[in-house]
Amino acid sequence: MKKVVVAQKDQRLLKKGSFVSIPTQKPQLVMVQRLNVQHVEMQQKKGKGKASNEIVTELRAMRLARESELEVMKKRIDLDKEMQQQRIDLDKEREQKTDERELVKMQLLHLNTLLQKEHLSLEEENMKHFLMSKFYGN
Numbered sequence: 001m002k003k004v005v006v007a008q009k010d011q012r013l014l015k016k017g018s019f020v021s022i023p024t025q026k027p028q029l030v031m032v033q034r035l036n037v038q039h040v041e042m043q044q045k046k047g048k049g050k051a052s053n054e055i056v057t058e059l060r061a062m063r064l065a066r067e068s069e070l071e072v073m074k075k076r077i078d079l080d081k082e083m084q085q086q087r088i089d090l091d092k093e094r095e096q097k098t099d100e101r102e103l104v105k106m107q108l109l110h111l112n113t114l115l116q117k118e119h120l121s122l123e124e125e126n127m128k129h130f131l132m133s134k135f136y137g138n
Contacts, residue, residue, distance in 0.1 A: 107131055 111131040114124055 108135065111135065
């Protein structure tokens with residue numbers, strides 16, 4: 001009781017009455033009985049459509065909630081990355097400032113030693129003038 005329908009291309013050839021050669025592709029077979037069973041099942045489920053619509057709306061709401069949670073998590077991750085980058089930048093600035101302070105300290109110590117000496121070479125004299133102009137102006 002299974003009925004088989006031949007593909008449309010083959011039906012056109014048969015209607016014309018011409019000789020039919022074997023096609024390179026297998027014809028598509030559709031089982032009519034199976035289609036009828038599916039149609040009956042769909043008709044039976046129509047009455048239950050209201051409950052499935054509620055389920056669909058609940059699932060949609062759950063999906064939207066999950067998407068919003070993911071969006072919030074992504075924003076948190078972005079903020080954490082931004083804060084971490086700011087901390088790194090601040091640490092670099094602090095390190096640079098401490099290095100500059102250490103350099104100034106060393107230059108002041110060197111200037112003090114040059115000022116305490118009585119006899120300076122030409123290079124030491126030039127360094128003394130440079131450091132004095134740097135810290136105290138002309």
